[in-house]
Amino acid sequence: MAKKQVVSTTINGQQEEFLCEPRQTLLEVLRDVLDMTGTKEGCSNGNCGACTVLLNGRPIDSCLVLAVEVEGAEIETIEGVAPAGGLHPLQTAFLEQAALQCGICTPGFIMQAKALLEQKPNPTEREIRFYLAGNLCRCTGYDKIVRAVQQAATAQQEVQV
Amino acid sequence: MRDFDYAAPESVQQAVQLLSQANGSGRPLAGGTDLIDQVRMRRHEPDLIVDIKRIPELNVLEIGADGFRLGAAVPCWKITSNEDISRQYTALGDSCSIIGGVQIQNRASVGGNLCNSGPAADSIPSLIALEAVCVIMGPDGQREVPVAEFCTGPSTNVLKPGELLVELRFPPRPAHSGSHYRRFIPRNEMDIAVVGVGVSVVLDESGENFVSGRISLGAVAAKPLFAEEASSLLAGRPVNDETLAAAAAAARAIATPIDDMRGTVEFRQHVTGVLTERVLQRAIERARSGEPGSLHP
Ligand code: FES
Ligand code: FES
Numbered sequence: 057m058a059k060k061q062v063v064s065t066t067i068n069g070q071q072e073e074f075l076c077e078p079r080q081t082l083l084e085v086l087r088d089v090l091d092m093t094g095t096k097e098g099c100s101n102g103n104c105g106a107c108t109v110l111l112n113g114r115p116i117d118s119c120l121v122l123a124v125e126v127e128g129a130e131i132e133t134i135e136g137v138a139p140a141g142g143l144h145p146l147q148t149a150f151l152e153q154a155a156l157q158c159g160i161c162t163p164g165f166i167m168q169a170k171a172l173l174e175q176k177p178n179p180t181e182r183e184i185r186f187y188l189a190g191n192l193c194r195c196t197g198y199d200k201i202v203r204a205v206q207q208a209a210t211a212q213q214e215v216q217v
Numbered sequence: 218m219r220d221f222d223y224a225a226p227e228s229v230q231q232a233v234q235l236l237s238q239a240n241g242s243g244r245p246l247a248g249g250t251d252l253i254d255q256v257r258m259r260r261h262e263p264d265l266i267v268d269i270k271r272i273p274e275l276n277v278l279e280i281g282a283d284g285f286r287l288g289a290a291v292p293c294w295k296i297t298s299n300e301d302i303s304r305q306y307t308a309l310g311d312s313c314s315i316i317g318g319v320q321i322q323n324r325a326s327v328g329g330n331l332c333n334s335g336p337a338a339d340s341i342p343s344l345i346a347l348e349a350v351c352v353i354m355g356p357d358g359q360r361e362v363p364v365a366e367f368c369t370g371p372s373t374n375v376l377k378p379g380e381l382l383v384e385l386r387f388p389p390r391p392a393h394s395g396s397h398y399r400r401f402i403p404r405n406e407m408d409i410a411v412v413g414v415g416v417s418v419v420l421d422e423s424g425e426n427f428v429s430g431r432i433s434l435g436a437v438a439a440k441p442l443f444a445e446e447a448s449s450l451l452a453g454r455p456v457n458d459e460t461l462a463a464a465a466a467a468a469r470a471i472a473t474p475i476d477d478m479r480g481t482v483e484f485r486q487h488v489t490g491v492l493t494e495r496v497l498q499r500a501i502e503r504a505r506s507g508e509p510g511s512l513h514p
Contacts, residue, residue, distance in 0.1 A: 078222060116320050117321070119253075121324070122253065122268075189407050190318020
């Protein structure tokens, strides 16, 4: 068996060191080694986006990243999104718009939408749909998700004014 | 996933050495969006994965008087967010903006899309239209191969064991030139091309005549094609419906697609002609205006 390697990264602002085999994906390490099970596995082949996390600020499918690749990188997962004792505007909006049913796609959608709003605080509906095209949801039919992202965008802008 | 060793060398020389020593059982890793899934599905069974993203030469992105150099590991997002590329090598920006969704574009590289050598790969017709050349390093030194001659069949190419694609080199863009890539897919996003067409045109000063053109087709043969005759039918001709129709007919004539759930042979051949005309029209607009316009048609 290939030797395990030590990988040091920053996850949700915290320095982390873990031991993993080269064949383990970032998704597997997050869930099985670090017990951060907020990030979900859907397809494990890059189609569904349930495993989306931010790698150096950009959303990627963590099932298509080897954990050994993230040496020195910064990672943000769903566990780091809510401020202490509260919810992120996207989380509030997803709840208020009922933008989830079974919820397995939700952490991925939140991470992806968060990256979108950081790049484009006021996206059009078309921009939202294109940006979220790599995230699949079998329950909601997407409209509620799009509305939740719109609500969060408005809420974030109001906070800034 | 299958067990393998991992190395992340910091020079081309080390990478080539590692790949040569692996005797054909080593695979380079850039964005991993094809490779990791293929290893999981056992389409590839490497004993060694060589991460090439820490090698400076493979991260080059330079546009100057001599043309454009693109390191093989540069991810799509760096291409779509580069204004010089969008203005000058527009077709490549078009391709990179539709390869997978955002998550995939944040990882996938053009070099990887080329080396994976899928017949429907979205970047390859653009590379061929824009006359890109592969710079390849191997145990016996460096060689150059035009992208039009790189792929040899579905998932196969001219790379020999131990060889590594280092960068793609594009000639400078002449005045009054424009390029475009578009594909036909049944969905709005995130699908595999039923037909893909990449085009580059150079017009004369009046904008009414072609100086030259290059047309390339994806997803209609065992490998992406350079449509040589169709391209030659543009040179020196006036920009009009007749010229476009003649080029489209010649492009259609070399399409030898397969039947599958995305389309029949007949449908794909028809779409090849239609798309060739439309993509030419867009490239002509861009050559005349000097503006890329929106990347999504
Ligand atoms: S689990 Fe990673 S994209 Fe589906
Ligand atoms: S809420 Fe069930 S998949 Fe989206």
